[in-house]
Amino acid sequence: MEFLYEYGLFLAKAITIVVAIAAVVIIVLASAVKQKADKGELRLTNLSEDLKSLKHDLKEELLSKKQFKVYEKALKAEEKAKEKAQGESAAVPRVFVVDFKGSIDAGEVASLREEISAILAIAEAGDEVIVNVESGGGMVHGYGLASSQLDRLRNANIPLTICVDKVAASGGYMMACVANKIYAAPFAIVGSIGVVAQIPNFNRLLKKHDIDYEQHTAGDFKRTLTVFGENTDEGREKFQQELEETHVLFKAFIAKYRPELDIAKVATGEHWYGQQALELGLIDGLSTSDDIVMNLAKDKTVIKVRYQLKKKLADKIAHGASLCINAVFNRMAEKNQPMS
Template identity: 50%
Template structure:
């Protein structure tokens, strides 16, 4: 019996070693692939107009009796074949295209590289008269991050393509910085827009450390290298400089919005306040009240509506579910986003 237990334990130990070895090999492969760089994302194109047409046909057939629906479906099939033959003989002229892109922003505007890649592709394919619709949702975040994201939308304006931004939920602070780049800005009745302001908050635990006899040395080269700190003792001079920098950033934000929407009374609007879409049309923050779905459905009546997105291949590590660090990071981001929204959310 003891001999059997000995051999069984030896077998279990060998099996465990093999499993660990396989795990190490897989980890090394995943790391090597990551070092080689991510594989190129695939551009996915969806014909939104065709989607509307198919839904319309299905709903129209649903209201008929089975016999009527069968006849109607045969008739539709004949019409489709006839249309296909005509297109082979005489291809239709190029139709105006409405390209649709989504941007869902977090604190760091981390979707910006994807947006940049999509815009680069559009600038290669779009023709004169085409329109780009960006469905935008963002409560704002880091100034430099949203400045870069806004610059991507400016590329479309500079290429003389009509840019329409549709906001269904929120485009506040950095989100509005992006939205104001549009030639035409549409927001849903209860979408939150505005918040043209700058905010910064820094916790300071200097008194707590001092109470517990903990010294913190903050060494800098340059008078204003560090104005306010979390650990050291803050001075009035440092605080004044920090506020001056905030005011400068606010001034840049105001000029950025004014250049793109000169009809705004910017000093009255740039107070950090927010408005619902139904209110924002009267003060010039937006041009039209409506939803993105309604706008695209109307556009599909006279143009080819094409949604584009990038599908990124999952890495080996992701396929194995090793995403704990990314999950923690997303949780922290969501917590900060929630704190930021408290300043503009209306209840």
């Protein structure tokens, strides 16, 4: 009898484990199918209505009942006056707000391109776009594509404003310079118009442990510097030449959109705070994105546009690693900054 009891208990545990594993497999498969069918979702948020609602709630909380009734009456009269002034056929100008928080590989451009395409599909005369950029830069081709996405707005004659609350350096500033206007917070980091590349070399370590490494290429400069092979002076010279060529392209890109800049003065790889950047002509004004949005919301409809990608687990892990590397990169860039 005891044997049957123990056997039954063992069988119940086994069935439970099998069911649990099956459930996990089903969930993973269902998630994979869903992600394949639905790659992302476009979300629109009316920031103007959110601000109005916030103000209304605060007034209700802080005013007496009598004062609040007077406020509501005045508010309704103001709204009616606006509607009458605009006319029934007149459309209220809109401001579309997009956030871009870039990592080293600028992988966020996948969402940016969807957001820009959505805005271009519905934009009308009088509409404008604000992009909040936060990035310390990264891969040239990634940020080059991100800049090209913003250029689509300028080509469509849609006024574009870039706001920098924290940092828009290197590739981040490459994006920012495309805008008609650039605004930065007083202590935001701006600039870093330069090119950097670094690579470790383990060749001497391999030799020390009698480990051979072979690399075969077709073309003199298919590989210039290598991680495991023995680097040559010719390879180093070619690598430096490629960096200089990239820097020339970077400077030409900046000069195209901000011709008034003294490129020789600002394209040294240095970065500046907002106030200094304003004096140098890298930006057009000092302000936070919050102030700009709140001011525009008084007369225009401000809509936040966000395209959320559906990411697989592997993508999330890779993206998280990229963000960690980006944080380290930004920390290294700021290591010489004084602490407040």
